Amino acid sequence: MKIFARDRKGVEHTLEGNDGWTVMEALRDAGLPITAECGGACACATCHVYVEEGWFEKLNPASPEELDMLDMALAVEPNSRLACQIQINANTDGIKVTLAPE
Ligand code: FES
Numbered sequence: 001m002k003i004f005a006r007d008r009k010g011v012e013h014t015l016e017g018n019d020g021w022t023v024m025e026a027l028r029d030a031g032l033p034i035t036a037e038c039g040g041a042c043a044c045a046t047c048h049v050y051v052e053e054g055w056f057e058k059l060n061p062a063s064p065e066e067l068d069m070l071d072m073a074l075a076v077e078p079n080s081r082l083a084c085q086i087q088i089n090a091n092t093d094g095i096k097v098t099l100a101p102e
Contacts, residue, residue, distance in 0.1 A: 001088050005049075006098040007032055017088040023049065023097060024083035034099060040084035042066055045073040047083040052096035059086060075101050 003015040003026050017026030024047040027034045035046035042065045051059065056079045062070070066085050070076050080100065086092060 001090075001093040003027075003088065003092075004094070004096040005030075005032060006096075008099050008101065019089055021088045022084050023086040023088060023092070023095065026088060027083055027097075027099075032099065033102075034083065035102070036084060038084075042069055042082060042085060045069040045082060046102075048073045048076075048100035049081060049083045049086075049097040050077055050100055051079050051081050051086075052098070053079065055092070055095045055097075056081070058091060073100070 001017050001019060003017050003023055005013045005015055005027060015026045015030045022040060024036050024040055028036055037046045038044035066082050070080055
């Protein structure tokens with residue numbers, strides 16, 4: 001599965017992620033600068049990304065826990081999500097995300 005990720009300098013990266021991983025795991029595995037302090041437990045918001053239009057709408061809605069975490073994140077936009085809450089599967093193959101500011 002492919003993930004297209006733009007880093008904070010605007011550089012595009014093409015990542016590989018396995019079915020069942022999260023986008024956060026693919027970002028981390030590729031060495032992109034994402035802190036993901038809580039390891040994917042939806043408890044830190046340091047895996048904040050912006051999901052490109054067209055993909056955002058395809059995702060499952062954010063859980064109340066994710067929305068609570070996003071409330072505490074900086075620079076939240078209408079297309080903000082936590083990368084650890086986005087599953088990689090056939091529906092998200094090719095998703096495009098941008099790392100949010102730290
Ligand atoms: S890694 Fe902590 S909320 Fe995603």
